[in-house]
Amino acid sequence: MGRWEPDTRGRLERAAIELYLEQGFDQTTVAQITHRAGLTTRTFFRHFADKRDVLFAGRRELSERVAKTIAAAPPAWSAARAGASGLNIAAAALQLRREEAKDRRALIRSTPELRERELLGYAEMAETVAEALTDRGLEQRAARVTATALLAAFQVAFEYWGDHPDRELPQLVNETLDELKSIAGSDF
Amino acid sequence: MGRWEPDTRGRLERAAIELYLEQGFDQTTVAQITHRAGLTTRTFFRHFADKRDVLFAGRRELSERVAKTIAAAPPAWSAARAGASGLNIAAAALQLRREEAKDRRALIRSTPELRERELLGYAEMAETVAEALTDRGLEQRAARVTATALLAAFQVAFEYWGDHPDRELPQLVNETLDELKSIAGSDF
DNA sequence: CCCGTGATGACACTGAATGTCATCCAGCTC
DNA sequence: GAGCTGGATGACATTCAGTGTCATCACGGG
Numbered sequence: 001m002g003r004w005e006p007d008t009r010g011r012l013e014r015a016a017i018e019l020y021l022e023q024g025f026d027q028t029t030v031a032q033i034t035h036r037a038g039l040t041t042r043t044f045f046r047h048f049a050d051k052r053d054v055l056f057a058g059r060r061e062l063s064e065r066v067a068k069t070i071a072a073a074p075p076a077w078s079a080a081r082a083g084a085s086g087l088n089i090a091a092a093a094l095q096l097r098r099e100e101a102k103d104r105r106a107l108i109r110s111t112p113e114l115r116e117r118e119l120l121g122y123a124e125m126a127e128t129v130a131e132a133l134t135d136r137g138l139e140q141r142a143a144r145v146t147a148t149a150l151l152a153a154f155q156v157a158f159e160y161w162g163d164h165p166d167r168e169l170p171q172l173v174n175e176t177l178d179e180l181k182s183i184a185g186s187d188f
Numbered sequence: 189m190g191r192w193e194p195d196t197r198g199r200l201e202r203a204a205i206e207l208y209l210e211q212g213f214d215q216t217t218v219a220q221i222t223h224r225a226g227l228t229t230r231t232f233f234r235h236f237a238d239k240r241d242v243l244f245a246g247r248r249e250l251s252e253r254v255a256k257t258i259a260a261a262p263p264a265w266s267a268a269r270a271g272a273s274g275l276n277i278a279a280a281a282l283q284l285r286r287e288e289a290k291d292r293r294a295l296i297r298s299t300p301e302l303r304e305r306e307l308l309g310y311a312e313m314a315e316t317v318a319e320a321l322t323d324r325g326l327e328q329r330a331a332r333v334t335a336t337a338l339l340a341a342f343q344v345a346f347e348y349w350g351d352h353p354d355r356e357l358p359q360l361v362n363e364t365l366d367e368l369k370s371i372a373g374s375d376f
Numbered sequence: 377c378c379c380g381t382g383a384t385g386a387c388a389c390t391g392a393a394t395g396t397c398a399t400c401c402a403g404c405t406c
Numbered sequence: 407g408a409g410c411t412g413g414a415t416g417a418c419a420t421t422c423a424g425t426g427t428c429a430t431c432a433c434g435g436g
Contacts, residue, residue, distance in 0.1 A: 008383085029422065040385055045424060081376030112308070119307040120300070144344045145367045152336035160329055177376070179333045184372025188269030188365070196414085217391065228416055233393060 009047045011037040016054040021103060025051070025111045052117045055104055059121050063128045066090050070132035079138045083129050083150045084177055090125075090154070091170040098165065105162045126151040153180045197235045199225040204242040209291060213239070213299045240305045243292055247309050251316040254278050258320035267326045271317050271338045272365055278313075278342070279358040286353065293350045314339040341368045 015036040019028040066086040073082035108114040130147035153176040161169050203224040207216040254274040261270035296302040318335035341364040349357045
């Protein structure tokens with residue numbers, strides 16, 4: 001794998017995040033990143049689709065874990081409960097990387113481009129969850145509503161977590177899911 | 189206002205959408221757009237923030253209408269109901285432009301960049317709704333969960349509308365909102 | 377020891393987006 | 407009606423993201 005200096009991708013990732021934090025995302029050029037990593041510009045784009053992609057690496061893997069969790073949920077569980085169990089896995093995984101998440105959040109909040117990409121991540125996750133729910137037999141549109149609403153709660157919990165770093169994300173997710181329940185229980 | 193040929197912005201908008209539909213978004217350059225509109229590239233970026241912005245013009249105006257509707261809802265209504273009334277206004281407004289919406293949707297579905305921008309629009313709308321709900325006295329996190337969940341239902345309805353153009357969007361929004369209710373009513 | 381594979385370097389190129397200054401037109405003033 | 411002013415456009419230069427292409431290098435297998 002590593003023929004020259006090892007861990008090319010890792011070096012690029014670290015250099016990028018360092019520079020994004022030091023100077024801001026917009027002020028950082030890909031040339032600066034690759035220079036710090038001792039590589040060329042072209043190599044950066046062989047490892048990442050674009051400048052933003054560096055910050056959203058583990059997304060697909062996380063989606064897969066969520067999907068598997070939902071598929072493994074007891075058939076007796078409601079769709080919402082099965083989906084929620086998937087989100088709890090995701091929350092637990094993210095809780096383990098809270099320091100990393102803090103940096104990421106600071107960048108995302110200050111850069112609309114990054115916010116866009118983050119939202120795309122949520123949407124893809126919602127699609128994954130919806131698919132997992134249809135596989136359990138739920139009708140398609142209901143699956144999409146369920147999945148998107150669950151991700152909505154997750155999203156709010158995640159943002160709240162940013163403002164309250166002492167709290168535990170899985171716990172916060174459960175709280176927002178409860179809020180979601182009580183909302184729908186109201187009279188509208 | 190219009191000193192040379194009138195309606196500069198409108199000409200750019202029409203030229204852009206025509207070309208996006210004819211050739212695809214990625215294959216269209218800003219130079220092609222401005223050439224068709226009889227203007228220069230620089231002028232394009234004086235009217236639109238970027239290539240994508242052309243397709244998301246009326247967003248802010250719509251957000252304001254939604255916010256006003258929520259603010260004007262009877263104080264006795266639940267937050268969810270007040271928010272839903274705002275979304276109904278938005279749905280009615282979009283229903284009037286269903287032909288235009290059809291083109292937009294075709295483009296957005298075939299171009300991830302545009303999908304990102306659309307999601308940002310939903311997120312901004314959710315923020316607007318959340319703010320309107322906190323103004324009604326709802327606690328902040330609950331307002332965010334409510335707003336984001338409502339937009340989730342709206343989003344699913346909007347996408348469903350794309351596949352079922354004969355249906356009426358306001359009606360579809362009500363249906364997905366009902367689905368949202370029954371989800372939260374289940375046992376999770 | 378050679379050869380193939382996969383990753384990197386080097387180079388050229390397109391196109392988005394921005395900054396800057398000159399230019400033009402409309403309406404207003406006197 | 408001559409001149410002024412302000413907002414909008416044209417013209418030009420520039421930076422930088424992202425892509426295509428080909429040469430080059432290191433490693434593992436034969």
